[in-house]
Amino acid sequence: xxxxxxxxxxxxxxxxxxxxxxxxxxxxxxxxxxxxxxxxxxxxxxxxxxxxxxxxxxxxxxxxxxxxxxxxxxxxxxxxxxxxxxxxxxxxxxxxxxxxxxxxxxxxxxxxxxxxxxxxxxxxxxxxxxxxxxxxxxxxxxxxxxxxxxxxxxxxxxxxxxxxxxxxxxxxxxxxxxxxxxxxxxxxxxxxxxxxxxxxxxxxxxxxxxxxxxxxxxxxxxxxxxxxxxxxxxxxxxxxxxxxxxxxxxxxxxxxxxxxxxxxxxxxxxxxxxxxxxxxxxxxxxxxxxxxxxxxxxxxxxxxxxxxxxxxxxxxxxxxxxxxxxxxxxxxxxxxxxxxxxxxxxxxxxxxxxxxxxxxxxxxxxxxxxxxxxxxxxxxxxxxxxxxxxxxxxxxxxxxxxxxxxxxxxxxxxxxxxxxxxxxxxxxxxxxxxxxxxxxxxxxxxxxxxxxxxxxxxxxxxxxxxxxxxxxx
Amino acid sequence: xxxxxxxxxxxxxxxxxxxxxxxxxxxxxxxxxxxxxxxxxxxxxxxxxxxxxxxxxxxxxxxxxxxxxxxxxxxxxxxxxxxxxxxxxxxxxxxxxxxxxxxxxxxxxxxxxxxxxxxxxxxxxxxxxxxxxxxxxxxxxxxxxxxxxxxxxxxxxxxxxxxxxxxxxxxxxxxxxxxxxxxxxxxxxxxxxxxxxxxxxxxxxxxxxxxxxxx
Numbered sequence: 001x002x003x004x005x006x007x008x009x010x011x012x013x014x015x016x017x018x019x020x021x022x023x024x025x026x027x028x029x030x031x032x033x034x035x036x037x038x039x040x041x042x043x044x045x046x047x048x049x050x051x052x053x054x055x056x057x058x059x060x061x062x063x064x065x066x067x068x069x070x071x072x073x074x075x076x077x078x079x080x081x082x083x084x085x086x087x088x089x090x091x092x093x094x095x096x097x098x099x100x101x102x103x104x105x106x107x108x109x110x111x112x113x114x115x116x117x118x119x120x121x122x123x124x125x126x127x128x129x130x131x132x133x134x135x136x137x138x139x140x141x142x143x144x145x146x147x148x149x150x151x152x153x154x155x156x157x158x159x160x161x162x163x164x165x166x167x168x169x170x171x172x173x174x175x176x177x178x179x180x181x182x183x184x185x186x187x188x189x190x191x192x193x194x195x196x197x198x199x200x201x202x203x204x205x206x207x208x209x210x211x212x213x214x215x216x217x218x219x220x221x222x223x224x225x226x227x228x229x230x231x232x233x234x235x236x237x238x239x240x241x242x243x244x245x246x247x248x249x250x251x252x253x254x255x256x257x258x259x260x261x262x263x264x265x266x267x268x269x270x271x272x273x274x275x276x277x278x279x280x281x282x283x284x285x286x287x288x289x290x291x292x293x294x295x296x297x298x299x300x301x302x303x304x305x306x307x308x309x310x311x312x313x314x315x316x317x318x319x320x321x322x323x324x325x326x327x328x329x330x331x332x333x334x335x336x337x338x339x340x341x342x343x344x345x346x347x348x349x350x351x352x353x354x355x356x357x358x359x360x361x362x363x364x365x366x367x368x369x370x371x372x373x374x375x376x377x378x379x380x381x382x383x384x385x386x387x388x389x390x391x392x393x394x395x396x397x398x399x400x401x402x403x404x405x406x407x408x409x410x411x412x413x414x415x416x417x418x419x420x421x422x423x424x425x426x427x428x429x430x431x432x433x434x435x436x437x438x439x440x441x442x443x444x445x446x447x448x449x450x451x452x453x454x455x456x457x458x459x460x461x462x463x464x465x466x467x468x469x470x471x472x473x
Numbered sequence: 474x475x476x477x478x479x480x481x482x483x484x485x486x487x488x489x490x491x492x493x494x495x496x497x498x499x500x501x502x503x504x505x506x507x508x509x510x511x512x513x514x515x516x517x518x519x520x521x522x523x524x525x526x527x528x529x530x531x532x533x534x535x536x537x538x539x540x541x542x543x544x545x546x547x548x549x550x551x552x553x554x555x556x557x558x559x560x561x562x563x564x565x566x567x568x569x570x571x572x573x574x575x576x577x578x579x580x581x582x583x584x585x586x587x588x589x590x591x592x593x594x595x596x597x598x599x600x601x602x603x604x605x606x607x608x609x610x611x612x613x614x615x616x617x618x619x620x621x622x623x624x625x626x627x628x629x630x631x632x633x634x635x636x637x638x639x640x641x642x643x644x645x646x647x648x649x650x651x652x653x654x655x656x657x658x659x660x661x662x663x664x665x666x667x668x669x670x671x672x673x674x675x676x677x678x679x680x681x682x683x684x685x686x687x688x
Contacts, residue, residue, distance in 0.1 A: 265558075268529065268556075268557070268558050269557050269558060269559060272530075272556045276494050281494075349559075350558055350559060353558075353559060353562050354558075354562060357525070357562045357565055357566060358525055360566060360569065361520045361521055361524055361525055361565070361569055362520075362521055363517075363520075363521075
């Protein structure tokens with residue numbers, strides 16, 4: 001600073017002279033400086049505005065792409081749901097309709113038997129018409145003391161009585177027979193009722209399915225029309241699925257980590273421990289490969305079971321080949337699980353051996369703590385863990401597929417949000433920079449306020465502000 | 474298909490690292506003068522500080538420093554650990570027993586040929602071809618060559634090696650004049666560095682050895 005002094009011995013005078021010179025210079029350069037400020041404001045604000053506009057347009061197109069993707073996903077989902085319901089209907093109808101002729105025949109048979117029994121109930125031996133009345137009339141004839149007539153009449157009377165008795169017995173027998181037939185009809189009626197109930201249940205199930213199909217079709221229609229409500233619902237559903245699958249995948253990664261640590265040490269017994277790949281010991285890489293192979297086998301198994309659909313080409317394979325691949329995958333998993341189980345046991349032995357070695361080298365011969373080797377629990381626990389973890393890892397395919405399927409929507413949503421936020425910030429910065437440059441221009445004028453006032457007094461008018469009309473670039 | 478498999482093999486080979494990650498350690502144990510009394514302690518440091526740190530594939534040699542150390546007979550023992558950890562553990566146990574026998578032997582040399590032992594150690598280290606080469610010297614670092622013995626180090630004698638002077642015992646003269654002790658160590662450091670050593674460090678505590686050896 002002192003180097004700028006005109007008179008180093010008199011700093012105050014030098015500073016005053018410098019100030020006066022700067023005032024003079026700034027006053028003279030006022031118009032071009034104002035133009036420069038305006039241009040700077042326009043450039044900076046314009047750059048921010050262009051950035052904001054670009055961000056907004058990209059954000060809109062990304063959101064549009066996301067909407068299209070969600071609609072496509074929703075459409076595919078609804079179609080698969082409807083197809084699944086139709087498959088259920090088909091299976092159900094095939095099953096129920098297949099049973100229908102049998103049911104119908106059974107019901108026909110039952111009704112025919114019931115009808116026959118009913119008719120049999122109604123059939124009774126007819127009484128000879130007038131015979132009883134004639135016998136009664138003869139029996140009531142007065143006996144005129146003639147022994148022969150009396151005897152005849154008594155005989156007729158006895159005959160009539162025995163006939164009545166016989167008829168009564170026959171009537172009782174017939175009634176008992178009818179009751180027996182009616183008793184026999186009860187199970188048939190019960191069976192008939194059960195068959196009717198079965199048929200009713202099947203019809204209700206079919207009606208339920210049709211109701212579900214109706215609901216799916218309504219949703220499908222809404223998606224096809226691209227209704228906002230449906231898009232929002234689908235987006236929210238995708239987000240939920242993404243979060244859930246992310247959590248499950250996180251747990252699975254934890255399991256993979258445990259699995260990896262379980263087999264990394266004993267793996268050094270199987271592969272050369274000295275070699276390295278990319279700085280990592282081969283045993284570590286081998287353990288990692290085993291874990292990844294389990295995941296891969298799990299993916300193929302899930303694919304063949306129809307739970308996931310990573311590879312569309314595999315869907316086109318015939319059922320026999322799919323069964324072969326499934327058997328290979330499950331067999332591979334079983335083999336890996338057995339290997340891990342044995343490695344877990346080996347690991348325990350190695351740890352015990354290493355501990356014994358350290359104690360021996362350290363000169364510790366007495367066991368200061370209870371001997372953990374006496375308990376087989378750690379070995380069994382590790383072996384069980386080694387066997388189970390591969391199967392759990394195999395399940396990773398399901399959340400992985402969901403994560404990939406819903407990840408696109410999440411990525412696009414986040415991108416659109418981030419772009420919108422950047423756009424808003426750029427717009428704010430544009431406004432801010434414009435007013436900042438304007439403020440700087442005013443500060444410039446404040447600095448040279450004295451020459452400006454002198455100019456105003458000299459000209460007898462208010463000084464013109466050249467930036468007044470160009471304040472808003 | 475054949476081309477594809479060849480490409481896969483080539484890729485796999487390119488992935489595998491040509492760098493040798495094995496470690497070779499040579500412990501030089503001084504049995505001359507007053508340092509001879511330190512032998513059991515030194516063997517303990519080897520057993521507890523060096524041996525457990527060795528990984529499958531690593532090597533360890535123990536060389537005795539006496540009147541004329543540049544002899545094969547001065548090699549008290551050596552192992553290269555098997556790649557299987559279980560076998561490596563068995564080798565370590567056997568070596569520890571060998572070291573116990575070495576500690577039990579009564580030996581006291583009249584002269585101290587440190588450079589001869591270092592030259593022998595350097596040859597053993599080079600022969601292993603290990604990526605990490607460490608020389609641990611258990612001595613008072615006061616060389617006293619017998620008459621007529623000459624030791625001239627090659628310019629690249631310790632190329633790529635780390636030299637750790639461990640448990641350096643201070644002599645009576647050092648107590649009287651510590652500067653002499655410091656100058657002696659500085660001279661060794663200068664000598665080691667000028668002959669290609671990657672590092673020369675003084676280790677006072679046995680626990681520090683853990684950090685200095687590669688895991």
